[in-house]
Every structure is written in C-alpha cells, then in structure tokens.
Amino acid sequence: MARKKILFTSLLKPVTEPRMYLKLALSVAQTSKYAINIIGFKSKNLPPSAGITFIPLFDFNRLSWRRFTAPIKFTIYLLKVNPDLIVVSSIDFQIVTITYKLLFGSKICYDVQENHSRNIRYGNSLPAAIRHLSAWLVRLKERIFIPFADLIVVAEKCYPDQMPYLKNRPILVLENKYRGTLAEEYFPIKEIKTLHLVYTGTLHPSRGIKEAILFTVRLQKHRACRLTIAGFSAIEGFREQLEDMVAPFPFIELIQEAFPLPYEEIVRHIVAADVVLLPLKPDKSTENKVPTKLYEALALKKPILLQQNPPLERICSRYNAAIAIDFATAPAEKVSEALNTTGFYTKMPGKEVLWAPEGEAFTTAVSQLLN
Incomplete structure (x- = not known):
C-alpha cells in the first residue's frame, strides 16, 4: 500500500528550519509510514535525510515583489505532491491551501510558531502608521483560515489566551524543547579558569545582544572570560554595527550569517560553552x-545568565539553573561572585525539557488524522 503523503510548508522559513524539519517532520518520518515533503525558503546546506524530500522554492528578500508570485509556485508543487496532509507554518498560502482542501479533501494542520499579529503590533519592524493595520489584517487572515484546520498546533502555552479565536478548536501544545538527549553531568563554574560565555540565535536589537556584549566587557575586568556570538541577522546594517562593536575586544568571537545557522552548529556552540x-x-x-535556548541550556546543564523575566525565572528556579540580572545595569563584580558561589543544578532536568514526548504527541495526532 502506498504511503500517505505529508507536505510541510512555510514561505519565509528555510526548508531545514529546526521546528518544521528537525522536530515535526523528522518525528513523523521516523515511523516510516509517510512520504514527507518540505517546501520552504532556500537553505545553505540540505542534509541527506531518508524519507524526506526538500523543495527549496523561495529565494528573495522579505519585501520583494517575488513574494507575491510565491503562491503560484506553491500551487504547482502542491498539485505535483498531492498530499494527504498539509502542515502549514504560515498563512501566506491561505487561499491555495483552503481551495486544495475543498477540491481534494486533504487535511490541514496549522502550526502556530509565532503570534504574528502580536509581533507586528508591538514590534518595530514596520512604521507605526501601518503597524496596527498590518496586525489587524494578519489576525483577519488567521480567523478565516482557522475553521478549515483539522488540527492546530501551537508552540507556546500562552497562544490560546493571546489568540482567543483558537479556543474551541482542536489544539495541541508542542513547545520548542530540546531535540537531543540530556547531558550526563554538570561541571562547576568555580573550577573553570577562563569562563566561556555563549549567545546563539537571532541577532536583533530587541534580543539584547548589544547589552550582552557590553556586560561581557564589564565582566572581563573582574573575571577571565570570553564570549562567542553565533547567529544570523536579517538586518544588513545591524550586522556591520555588531562587527564594529566587537572589533576592539579580542575575547569576543562573532560568527554571524545572513541565513540561520544549522541547528547542529548552534548546539555545538552551547555544548562548548560554560x-x-x-x-x-x-x-x-x-x-x-x-525561548528554545532556555530548554537547550537546561537539557545540556549549562548555567544561565538570564535577563530578569519572572516566567522564565520560575522555570529555571526548579533546577537552580540561572542567575537573573539586568544585563544593562548589573554590577559585573557581583555577578562574577555569584557565578562562583551559586550551586547550579541542585535538581537535574528530566524529559520535561526534551522534544521527544512532544514529537510522540504530534506523531499520534497525525496518525489519528490520516487513519
């Protein structure tokens, strides 16, 4: 009997995006029950992956006119693949996906990775004059799309409360936990001569990266340390700002790309850090x-310097995994002392920080949809 086909798709996410590929797609691929296709943005390197076909259709700037022709290319490949289930990570292909479902009876799973409307409304990526209109239009598109979804997956527990139109729908919460195994041991910081700090992920002014750099410079005066920054920035001018900012400091290594770094590389940097x-x-x-980085740090038993944030502090307090500070104002001498004297990981994290149980829940939900 022919295997049923599942198509994962996103317009601006690369085909190897960690949640879409490494977590959701690989979880169902491991059952060997399905033929998996992933349509998305081009990726720097395509890994060999048995049972998964990558279709990197898109390659353009976010505001390019070619974004408006993307639904046409998507429609062509949608008809070629002829999937039994479409897992949608953005609503850019809303009309095409709904039409395909009505014509051919395919199932739809909407993976809510972000609260896009809220991000637009409270972010600074658009001029204030059009921010609220854009946020309203995104929310309207989601309200139209949601009733056609057979399953809604959300990446954050807070999304159903923030997006009330998700309520009374079949919702599965799958948080972005660590896809790997737990580290076997924790190595005490006080025994380390030169402390290796790491920042990984998106390089953006709102992510506090500049504050982290300036904090490291202050800390260096009280404790031998070095900082590795590994991530990507979609803001061209900001990349140059970071390069200029770290240039005077040989103890700061900046690894930045215009594309997201491979997930395995991100994990390697975290493993290598203190x-x-x-x-x-x-x-x-x-x-x-x-943030995914929190689960990664917990699973790998890495002490965390955390920007003061009560919900995240509560999670870390279960394991005594973090010191909460204000990166902009924290006295470096006191932080250095706290790093030496804090007994981190008095309780060890378990499977609650790992992706494996989330992947099993997704696989079960997919099986129920397609059987």
Whole structure:
C-alpha cells in the first residue's frame, strides 16, 4: 500500500528550519509510514535525510515583489505532491491551501510558531502608521483560515489566551524543547579558569545582544572570560554595527550569517560553552514565551545568565539553573561572585525539557488524522 503523503510548508522559513524539519517532520518520518515533503525558503546546506524530500522554492528578500508570485509556485508543487496532509507554518498560502482542501479533501494542520499579529503590533519592524493595520489584517487572515484546520498546533502555552479565536478548536501544545538527549553531568563554574560565555540565535536589537556584549566587557575586568556570538541577522546594517562593536575586544568571537545557522552548529556552540546568555528583554511581543535556548541550556546543564523575566525565572528556579540580572545595569563584580558561589543544578532536568514526548504527541495526532 502506498504511503500517505505529508507536505510541510512555510514561505519565509528555510526548508531545514529546526521546528518544521528537525522536530515535526523528522518525528513523523521516523515511523516510516509517510512520504514527507518540505517546501520552504532556500537553505545553505540540505542534509541527506531518508524519507524526506526538500523543495527549496523561495529565494528573495522579505519585501520583494517575488513574494507575491510565491503562491503560484506553491500551487504547482502542491498539485505535483498531492498530499494527504498539509502542515502549514504560515498563512501566506491561505487561499491555495483552503481551495486544495475543498477540491481534494486533504487535511490541514496549522502550526502556530509565532503570534504574528502580536509581533507586528508591538514590534518595530514596520512604521507605526501601518503597524496596527498590518496586525489587524494578519489576525483577519488567521480567523478565516482557522475553521478549515483539522488540527492546530501551537508552540507556546500562552497562544490560546493571546489568540482567543483558537479556543474551541482542536489544539495541541508542542513547545520548542530540546531535540537531543540530556547531558550526563554538570561541571562547576568555580573550577573553570577562563569562563566561556555563549549567545546563539537571532541577532536583533530587541534580543539584547548589544547589552550582552557590553556586560561581557564589564565582566572581563573582574573575571577571565570570553564570549562567542553565533547567529544570523536579517538586518544588513545591524550586522556591520555588531562587527564594529566587537572589533576592539579580542575575547569576543562573532560568527554571524545572513541565513540561520544549522541547528547542529548552534548546539555545538552551547555544548562548548560554560554559561549561556539569555539577554532577551521582555516586552509585549515576547510576553510569557519560552525561548528554545532556555530548554537547550537546561537539557545540556549549562548555567544561565538570564535577563530578569519572572516566567522564565520560575522555570529555571526548579533546577537552580540561572542567575537573573539586568544585563544593562548589573554590577559585573557581583555577578562574577555569584557565578562562583551559586550551586547550579541542585535538581537535574528530566524529559520535561526534551522534544521527544512532544514529537510522540504530534506523531499520534497525525496518525489519528490520516487513519
């Protein structure tokens, strides 16, 4: 009997995006029950992956006119693949996906990776004059799309409360937990001569990266340390700003790309470090969200320097995994002392920080949809 086909798709996410590929797609691919296709943005390197076909259709700037022709290319490949289930990570292909469902009876799973409307409304990516209109239009498109979804997956527990039109729908919460195994041991910081700090992920002014750099410069005066910054920035001018900012400091290594770094490379940097920096400043767009980096640090038993944020502090307090500071104003001498004297990981994290149980829940939900 022919295997049923599942198509994962996103317009601006690369085909190897960690949640879409490494977590959702690989979870169902491991059952060997399905033929998996992933349509998305081009990726720097395509890994060999048995049972998964990558279709990197898109390659353009976010505001390019070619974005408006993307639904045509998507429609052509949608008809070629002829999927039994479409897992949608953005609503850019809303009309095409709904039409395909009505004509051919395919199932739809909407993976809500972000609260896009809230991000637009409270972010600074658009001029204030059009921010609220854009946020309203995104929310309207989601309200239209949601009733056609057979399953809704959300990446954050807070999304159903922030997006009330998701309620009374079949919702599965799958948080972006660590896709890997737990580290076997924790190595005490006080025994380390030169402390290796790491920041990984998106390089953006709102993520607190500048504050992390300036904090490291202050800390260096009281404790031998070095900082590795590994991530990507979609803001061309900001990349140059960071290069100029770190140039005077030989103890800061900047690894930045115009594309997201491979997930395996991100994990390697965290494994090699002694302390993970999470300087993300809480605001309305990030309220009650849990960054993937937090789960990665917990699973790998890395002490965390965390920007003060009560919801995240509560998670870390279960294991005594973090010191909460204000990166912009924290006295470096006191932080250095706290790093030496704090007994980190008095309780060890378990499977609650791992992706494996989330992947099993997704696989079960997919099986129920297609059987």
